[in-house]
Amino acid sequence: MAKLELKNIKKSFGDAHILKGIDLDINDGEFVVFVGPSGCGKSTLLRLIAGLEAPTDGKILIDDSDVTEKEPIDRQIAMVFQSYALYPHLNVYDNMGFALKLAKTSSEEIDKKVKEAAKILNIEHLLQRKPKDLSGGQRQRVAIGRAIVRNPKIFLFDEPLSNLDAALRNKMRYEFARIGEQLATTIIYVTHDQVEAMTLADKIVVLNGGLISQAGKPMELYNNPQNRFVAEFIGNPKMNFLDAVIENKAQIKLFEGQILPVSSNGKSGAKIEIGIRPENIIIDDKSLIRAHVKFVEKHGGVVFAYVESANSKDTINIQLSHDTNIEIGQEIGIRFDAKNCYIFDESGNRI
Amino acid sequence: MRNNNIGLWFVAPAFIAIVVFFFGPALAALIISFTDFDIYALADLKNLRFVGFKNYIELLQTPLFWKALSNTLFFVFVGGPLSMAASLGAAILLNSQAAKFKNLARTIFFAPVVTTLVATALVFKYLLHTKYGFLNFALSKFGIDPIDWLGDPKWAMPAIVLFVVWKSFGYNMVIFIAALQNVSSDLSDAAKIDGANAWQRFLNVTLPAIGPSILLVSIMTMTGFFQLFAEPYVMTQGGPAEQTVTVLYMMYEQGFKWWNLGNASAVAFVLFLFMLLMTIIQTKFASKQGVS
Numbered sequence: 275m276a277k278l279e280l281k282n283i284k285k286s287f288g289d290a291h292i293l294k295g296i297d298l299d300i301n302d303g304e305f306v307v308f309v310g311p312s313g314c315g316k317s318t319l320l321r322l323i324a325g326l327e328a329p330t331d332g333k334i335l336i337d338d339s340d341v342t343e344k345e346p347i348d349r350q351i352a353m354v355f356q357s358y359a360l361y362p363h364l365n366v367y368d369n370m371g372f373a374l375k376l377a378k379t380s381s382e383e384i385d386k387k388v389k390e391a392a393k394i395l396n397i398e399h400l401l402q403r404k405p406k407d408l409s410g411g412q413r414q415r416v417a418i419g420r421a422i423v424r425n426p427k428i429f430l431f432d433e434p435l436s437n438l439d440a441a442l443r444n445k446m447r448y449e450f451a452r453i454g455e456q457l458a459t460t461i462i463y464v465t466h467d468q469v470e471a472m473t474l475a476d477k478i479v480v481l482n483g484g485l486i487s488q489a490g491k492p493m494e495l496y497n498n499p500q501n502r503f504v505a506e507f508i509g510n511p512k513m514n515f516l517d518a519v520i521e522n523k524a525q526i527k528l529f530e531g532q533i534l535p536v537s538s539n540g541k542s543g544a545k546i547e548i549g550i551r552p553e554n555i556i557i558d559d560k561s562l563i564r565a566h567v568k569f570v571e572k573h574g575g576v577v578f579a580y581v582e583s584a585n586s587k588d589t590i591n592i593q594l595s596h597d598t599n600i601e602i603g604q605e606i607g608i609r610f611d612a613k614n615c616y617i618f619d620e621s622g623n624r625i
Numbered sequence: 626m627r628n629n630n631i632g633l634w635f636v637a638p639a640f641i642a643i644v645v646f647f648f649g650p651a652l653a654a655l656i657i658s659f660t661d662f663d664i665y666a667l668a669d670l671k672n673l674r675f676v677g678f679k680n681y682i683e684l685l686q687t688p689l690f691w692k693a694l695s696n697t698l699f700f701v702f703v704g705g706p707l708s709m710a711a712s713l714g715a716a717i718l719l720n721s722q723a724a725k726f727k728n729l730a731r732t733i734f735f736a737p738v739v740t741t742l743v744a745t746a747l748v749f750k751y752l753l754h755t756k757y758g759f760l761n762f763a764l765s766k767f768g769i770d771p772i773d774w775l776g777d778p779k780w781a782m783p784a785i786v787l788f789v790v791w792k793s794f795g796y797n798m799v800i801f802i803a804a805l806q807n808v809s810s811d812l813s814d815a816a817k818i819d820g821a822n823a824w825q826r827f828l829n830v831t832l833p834a835i836g837p838s839i840l841l842v843s844i845m846t847m848t849g850f851f852q853l854f855a856e857p858y859v860m861t862q863g864g865p866a867e868q869t870v871t872v873l874y875m876m877y878e879q880g881f882k883w884w885n886l887g888n889a890s891a892v893a894f895v896l897f898l899f900m901l902l903m904t905i906i907q908t909k910f911a912s913k914q915g916v917s
Contacts, residue, residue: 325818326814326817346817347817347820353818355814361812361829361833363915372819373818376825
């Protein structure tokens with residue numbers, strides 16, 4: 275277990291500025307998920323923490339000691355790669371014991387640790403197999419096992435579930451939560467999948483364009499996004515956005531002219547966007563906001579209707595209960611409570 | 626069945642070409658090796674007699690054959706590993722991120738492969754010249770007395786090894802570069818995290834990953850080096866003191882100098898058996914190392 279501090283981390287490859295100043299504190303034993311679209315710098319940040327790349331500027335501290343210039347082995351971290359990166363010529367046992375062997379650990383000690391880790395991961399029966407004879411999920415476990423045996427201060431996971439199919443991904447997500455609890459150590463987990471972030475994290479760090487967009491507890495980010503990017507990225511299905519203009523301090527005007535009693539502290543006449551989550555939109559035929567149903571998705575327990583309105587650039591997604599009767603082509607009225615609206619100014623900041 | 630027949634038609638042209646131009650001559654040579662095919666048989670086939678294993682027995686009793694075999698084995702076991710080490714070394718250097726002017730260096734290293742052997746051999750003859758050669762000139766700067774590279778029995782074969790390594794390493798270098806570029810950087814990163822230093826990463830990640838290429842290159846190099854002929858033919862004519870007579874050189878002399886085609890064919894088949902044996906040993910060794 276260890277705490278990690280990142281101080282003004284910057285990383286450039288030539289003219290490409292990948293990270294533009296990251297400040298972050300990760301507490302002892304925290305499960306932190308870095309999430310963001312591809313190219314946001316989350317994997318680069320992980321590689322910097324691992325010591326596989328050196329930052330252009332800034333400092334990395336593990337348990338208050340500066341490790342910025344240190345080799346990976348001296349940082350006492352372990353990393354699980356997206357591709358698993360198992361040594362193909364070694365069997366599972368030797369893959370898991372490789373680091374210990376390099377560290378000149380006695381073979382009894384290696385045996386004990388490898389078997390212990392194999393037990394946690396339910397892979398005791400696979401120890402003599404080569405990686406090529408394992409399924410994706412099994413390889414994943416071996417990769418985690420290789421990290422566990424080293425008893426590291428910090429675990430790093432780089433998109434560990436991306437190479438698995440959907441069913442296995444759900445199962446392994448649950449496994450990760452279990453392993454995370456069992457290991458009770460600091461874990462940093464990188465993913466582009468906000469569902470993984472929401473379900474696994476103690477703390478989510480949303481990265482966008484080389485900067486931290488927002489960091490906080492999953493539900494904090496969901497309920498109180500500080501900007502449009504986080505609002506859109508966190509939550510599945512995505513938040514809907516409607517164009518609007520601030521009428522006065524207590525009201526906004528939608529594109530079609532409807533006035534909503536939403537208070538804001540922006541200037542009158544300023545263009546804004548309001549965000550509403552799909553579950554907060556209600557069908558109300560008396561409502562003045564009119565929309566046409568373009569598509570209906572029946573998921574069984576829940577129904578999603580995609581509707582078009584003059585107020586939004588994209589279709590609006592509405593979450594409905596499974597017994598709702600709704601047909602494609604139908605004209606409906608929609609409304610939402612002012613308390614469920616998020617308001618963003620033109621540059622995407624919450625106001 | 627119908628589909629299989631159609632398939633055969635597609636394979637037939639290549640198959641026929643292989644049989645006519647490869648298996649045919651090889652089989653003919655095998656038959657000739659059991660005859661006393663010579664210049665008289667060329668004039669009139671009635672002079673051709675089957676002599677059984679006589680050619681082979683005589684060959685094994687010829688001192689020059691053993692001399693040629695030991696010269697060839699020296700060339701294979703010293704030159705082969707040297708050539709592969711040079712190829713792999715150059716490939717690793719050119720594959721490293723720090724390398725500058727990669728394309729230029731690759732071109733320079735590959736150039737000898739595509740140059741004419743006879744021309745470059747002649748150039749090397751001058752480079753290795755006792756009085757005017759650049760090599761001796763360079764050595765003299767370090768206070769080393771001139772060496773008669775191609776005239777001294779001790780140095781003639783090493784000089785040819787030097788030339789062949791220079792001429793051939795670029796080809797295998799390209800194969801190794803291709804193999805190295807396919808080594809997953811994740812594996813190397815994983816090994817770094819596991820605490821492996823550069824040498825341990827080379828042993829545990831790079832080497833196993835390029836194992837199949839090493840096997841391929843070692844078999845190709847070995848079979849190629851067993852067939853050393855043109856270089857001594859151009860540079861030393863087998864001399865001095867038969868130090869650069871190779872098995873293939875001996876076959877050439879038997880066949881096309883003395884027109885003992887029966888003898889020459891026997892030499893060719895003994896050489897073939899050696900190469901087959903070596904290939905089997907290499908493949909077995911590689912499969913023990915886990916290379917498939």
